[in-house]
Amino acid sequence: MDKDARNIIISPVLTEKAIKMKAETNSYTFWVDINANKIEIGKAVEELFKVKPLGVRTYNLRGKPKRLGRWTGRRPRRKKAIVRLKEGDTVTAFEGM
Numbered sequence: 001m002d003k004d005a006r007n008i009i010i011s012p013v014l015t016e017k018a019i020k021m022k023a024e025t026n027s028y029t030f031w032v033d034i035n036a037n038k039i040e041i042g043k044a045v046e047e048l049f050k051v052k053p054l055g056v057r058t059y060n061l062r063g064k065p066k067r068l069g070r071w072t073g074r075r076p077r078r079k080k081a082i083v084r085l086k087e088g089d090t091v092t093a094f095e096g097m
Helices: 016-025 038-049
Strands: 009-012 027-032 053-061 065-068 071-074 078-085
Touching: 009 038, 016 027, 027 038, 038 053, 038 078
Parallel strands: none
Antiparallel strands: 009 027, 027 078, 053 078, 065 071
8 A cells, every 4th residue: 555544544523423324334434535545445444443344435525615704715625434344343433432
């Protein structure tokens, strides 16, 4: 793998929806590098958390336009990955959720 796994997986997503998906389908949600593909994300999860992913789904989020007085700008664009694991496997970043 060319990229370091810690640079691919940025952080876990800890929203109500992500925690509900973890409980129901054993799927974990992460913010990932914009240029990472599904194969690289799967290998990074395997390397960091020592679990074998069953599948990886990704989607890109465009940055929303924001205003500050008369100046306009954009929030940065991001990429989210949903990684599905087999029953019994867990990710340590989500422990206690």
